[in-house]
Amino acid sequence: RKEVEQDPGPFNVPEGATVAFNCTYSNSASQSFFWYRQDCRKEPKLLMSVYSSGNEDGRFTAQLNRASQYISLLIRDSKLSDSATYLCVVNGYGQNFVFGPGTRLSVLP
């Protein structure tokens, strides 16, 4: 089993749709959680950190369930510019960042 798993995708949604991505991780010692966005042939860039209480940044909402070792990302009112691959990332204290395989999103006009 991979350390971080994500919905396989791709997700093809119309503009304005709400889309949710799921991620699970196997290392219960993981301490920090992130969602990164990666555009085609570009480097990953931080979208948002994920906090235990859940957090929101505009149209984006991240949730963390430590008991289930589950992370989610919700995108509301999706835009064409949201088309990208979304990477779930976990990090244990003093350890390296472990990336999931990514879920590709295409927002269609």
Added chain:
Amino acid sequence: DTGVSQDPRHKITKRGQNVTFRCDPISEHNRLYWYRQTLGQGPEFLTYFQNEAQLEKSRLLSDRFSAERPKGSFSTLEIQRTEQGDSAMYLCASSLLPHRTLNTEAFFGQGTRLTVV
């Protein structure tokens, strides 16, 4: 530009040749990571440094791969006797690990795309 920079951006080499990549992290960051990414996959961890100390190496990192961070600033990743399977994007990232607190997010360079022919 104060972000992570990598050089070269692209490298085409013949099988069997040695290649070396350089990464300059964000200046105050004490952690430096190397990842490899192939098409359709997430970045795979290779190795990381805290200051000049190499703290962990992935089992993916064969004996042909070596990385250094001699003064705790820039890092180099060398691949000896390259194989076609080494073709990938090599990403460098840096982060700041404050004392006794959680790691902050990693910032990535634009990567070095290696093609072995």
